[in-house]
């Protein structure tokens with residue numbers, strides 16, 4: 093029985109991140125892990141947070157705070173606060189365990205993931221921003237004082253290319269990308285929440301298999317107030333309100349809702365059938381504004397957990413348990429996303445599809461030969477086609493046209509070709525002429 097020598101480990105250096113660690117511990121317990129639970133904390137966390145952690149974790153270990161103080165690299169990461177993630181390196185000192193799985197405090201475990209202990213050091217999932225790097229929010233490692241001092245030495249000599257632990261660990265375990273595929277954890281063990289809108293079709297296909305969700309980035313679930321009644325208006329990229337459901341599950345775990353309720357919320361996320369029909373992805377008209385804000389817009393300032401937890405104001409709020417999360421008083425989160433950029437991608441796709449479907453459908457060999465030529469021309473003219481389309485149609489009409497385009501493409505692919513109507517040679521010739529002009 094390997095359990096007692098193995099542990100899940102997480103970290104919190106502030107009261108706000110303690111909220112996250114607490115949820116990590118609670119979900120691991122709820123899903124029946126047989127491994128020990130360890131949380132490393134820095135000396136500054138409040139007594140109250142510490143006591144709540146002690147209720148859930150087998151060990152609450154106080155460690156020194158390590159900060160890269162590498163403002164320059166952290167600037168490129170856009171997260172000046174993440175120098176303290178060097179504290180994570182102390183997990184290698186936990187030599188009372190032979191093997192551990194580290195989980196960031198901003199992860200949400202959706203089922204039992206004890207099988208991770210079958211992996212070897214250093215196993216991790218690709219980072220969504222640079223997949224030849226691993227994301228250091230979830231990784232399997234073997235505690236060792238020797239590795240720990242080599243890591244510190246490496247940090248001293250070379251620093252970290254992102255100013256945080258992830259840059260350092262990737263430089264240290266530098267053969268991860270190519271050496272051993274078994275050390276590549278499937279993405280479902282570290283599904284970054286932003287994958288929902290950066291690769292929406294893949295999310296629709298595989299998202300329901302997620303085992304660990306990672307709220308990577310500036311916005312954390314504890315910034316988004318809990319909603320007893322999930323909103324009916326969700327941004328288009330968050331189709332089905334999935335991200336909102338993850339956030340609500342996070343809060344339900346935090347509050348320690350009943351097991352039945354938590355199981356229901358979890359199953360709702362895992363049992364969602366993949367959405368196969370492309371048409372459903374563009375069911376709603378695109379929003380017309382260009383959103384340059386982060387993934388989630390800042391929650392309303394009336395919320396006690398509204399600001400960033402590293403803001404002094406917010407940390408003191410998190411420290412003040414009296415003030416924290418009176419759920420009735422909080423306003424709805426505005427999960428306002430870069431929906432417009434997703435829309436533009438879909439729009440591009442739609443207008444391209446329309447062009448591709450305009451190739452003469454005679455025999456299949458012929459269309460296969462012709463498609464690359466049309467695609468090439470289409471690449472050259474795509475911006476012109478887009479503007480022609482947007483000039484010609486009103487916003488509402490354009491949404492209909494996009495929908496119709498997708499349906500047309502689908503019919504085409506299924507072999508239902510309208511030789512006498514839209515796909516008649518004459519119409520195709522007109523389309524081609526438009527592009528050749």
Ligand SMILES: O=c1ccn([C@@H]2O[C@H](COP(=O)(O)OP(=O)(O)O[C@H]3O[C@H](CO)[C@@H](O)[C@H](O)[C@H]3O)[C@@H](O)[C@H]2O)c(=O)[nH]1
Pocket residue numbers: 102103104105106109173174176177180195196197198199227228229230254255256257258259307308309310402
């Ligand atoms: O003030 C802080 C900041 C971070 N942490 C801990 O460090 C982890 C990493 O920070 P996080 O805000 O979760 O970073 P990410 O947004 O996930 O950013 C990425 O970049 C970080 C810096 O390289 C890595 O630590 C992450 O694993 C990686 O996902 C947290 O989960 C906590 O466990 C704290 O305890 N206090």
Ligand SMILES: [Mn+2]
Pocket residue numbers: 196197198199229306307308309
């Ligand atoms: Mn994280």
